[in-house]
Amino acid sequence: xxxxxxxxxxxxxLIVLSGPAGVGKxxxxxxxxxxxxxxxxxxxxxxxxxxxxxQEGINYFFKSREQFxxxxxxxxxxxxAQYVGNFYGTPRSFVEDMIASGRDVILEIEVQGALxxxxxxxxxxxxxLMPPSLDELKMRITGRGTETEDVIEKRMNVAIEELxxxxxxxYVVTNDEVESACERIRSIIAAEHCKRERLEPYLNKWLxxxxx
Amino acid sequence: xxxxxxxxxxxxxLIVLSGPAGVGKxxxxxxxxxxxxxxxxxxxxxxxxxxxxxQEGINYFFKSREQFxxxxxxxxxxxxAQYVGNFYGTPRSFVEDMIASGRDVILEIEVQGALxxxxxxxxxxxxxLMPPSLDELKMRITGRGTETEDVIEKRMNVAIEELxxxxxxxYVVTNDEVESACERIRSIIAAEHCKRERLEPYLNKWLxxxxx
Numbered sequence: 001x002x003x004x005x006x007x008x009x010x011x012x013x014l015i016v017l018s019g020p021a022g023v024g025k026x027x028x029x030x031x032x033x034x035x036x037x038x039x040x041x042x043x044x045x046x047x048x049x050x051x052x053x054x055q056e057g058i059n060y061f062f063k064s065r066e067q068f069x070x071x072x073x074x075x076x077x078x079x080x081a082q083y084v085g086n087f088y089g090t091p092r093s094f095v096e097d098m099i100a101s102g103r104d105v106i107l108e109i110e111v112q113g114a115l116x117x118x119x120x121x122x123x124x125x126x127x128x129l130m131p132p133s134l135d136e137l138k139m140r141i142t143g144r145g146t147e148t149e150d151v152i153e154k155r156m157n158v159a160i161e162e163l164x165x166x167x168x169x170x171y172v173v174t175n176d177e178v179e180s181a182c183e184r185i186r187s188i189i190a191a192e193h194c195k196r197e198r199l200e201p202y203l204n205k206w207l208x209x210x211x212x
Numbered sequence: 213x214x215x216x217x218x219x220x221x222x223x224x225x226l227i228v229l230s231g232p233a234g235v236g237k238x239x240x241x242x243x244x245x246x247x248x249x250x251x252x253x254x255x256x257x258x259x260x261x262x263x264x265x266x267q268e269g270i271n272y273f274f275k276s277r278e279q280f281x282x283x284x285x286x287x288x289x290x291x292x293a294q295y296v297g298n299f300y301g302t303p304r305s306f307v308e309d310m311i312a313s314g315r316d317v318i319l320e321i322e323v324q325g326a327l328x329x330x331x332x333x334x335x336x337x338x339x340x341l342m343p344p345s346l347d348e349l350k351m352r353i354t355g356r357g358t359e360t361e362d363v364i365e366k367r368m369n370v371a372i373e374e375l376x377x378x379x380x381x382x383y384v385v386t387n388d389e390v391e392s393a394c395e396r397i398r399s400i401i402a403a404e405h406c407k408r409e410r411l412e413p414y415l416n417k418w419l420x421x422x423x424x
Contacts, residue, residue, distance in 0.1 A: 191399045
């Protein structure tokens with residue numbers, strides 16, 4: 001065992017990155033992937049058919065509906081949801097295996113899913129991505145296409161409901177600029193690895209060695 | 213008010229950097245000072261006479277014994293101690309003024325003093341600097357001069373007692389290399405500014421604006 005709990009040998013972390021639709025979770029994650037190649041991205045299970053080029057275990061774990069139902073029944077998913085007739089979920093084993101091997105895992109997910117994960121895996125690090133302003137969020141939501149006023153208003157109401165959920169998160173990061181948001185997330189990950197509570201098992205062993 | 217609680221306008225933090233004698237608190241602080249010029253270093257009050265070149269309010273706040281006693285009586289010190297016949301302490305007002313103006317304040321202090329500060333200012337961020345190994349700590353303690361075995365053993369026992377105090381801290385940072393230790397401390401400061409609990413007052417105002 002290394003003497004330094006901040007070096008390899010330590011356990012990894014699950015970082016859950018969430019926030020309202022339109023806040024830019026995907027953009028932040030892509031940038032994070034480029035600047036932090038060591039981060040592992042959680043791979044979802046799905047019942048939808050693979051699209052061209054999609055690889056098992058890389059893009060998704062492809063499951064039959066029966067297999068997926070069994071995963072739900074056996075509590076093998078940290079969260080799951082149904083979307084346009086297909087099931088999507090986060091396999092617990094993938095996350096736990098990576099963490100046990102010392103890798104940090106990032107899970108990008110919408111707000112409802114994140115709250116499910118928090119119930120099943122409260123030791124995760126829950127980061128809420130916030131728009132710099134409501135106008136900015138509205139611009140991002142309307143900027144997506146040629147939606148009607150009605151649809152936009154509905155989406156805004158959903159986004160506001162989602163914003164209220166930030167009280168369940170450990171950290172709030174403003175997505176003013178992708179680079180600064182990613183730097184803050186990297187700092188959060190580094191700081192969480194220094195948390196005394198997380199290091200307790202290593203530290204106790206170290207202290208035993210010192211005083212034993 | 214800015215929409216972004218991670219930008220100027222926010223409140224500062226008190227970061228208390230502590231650890232056993234010989235762990236390298238001073239070296240880490242000097243390096244941190246160079247790479248983070250925005251950090252304010254807490255200025256102590258003392259009853260000892262100014263030495264040549266020492267400036268009031270920069271190196272110390274110089275006080276008479278009566279003035280110092282009055283500060284103790286009026287609870288104007290976050291901690292204090294007597295050392296070789298003189299009193300030393302951390303004026304609460306200096307720290308609080310800087311924090312109110314949005315500056316982060318760092319306080320380098322030995323373990324007993326840090327625990328006093330934690331009682332008076334629990335919202336501080338308490339960072340324990342740890343030696344990479346006990347041998348390393350012993351080398352640092354003995355490397356200081358030409359002490360007898362007896363003195364070294366006493367110092368080691370004190371250091372071990374101080375190591376046990378790390379359970380009162382929020383973060384533990386291994387001082388394996390000064391640069392990495394400082395990077396971890398910088399990450400801790402950045403992450404603490406993203407803590408949802410700390411941002412709560414700003415976020416609630418923001419949400420009121422959104423939904424009002």
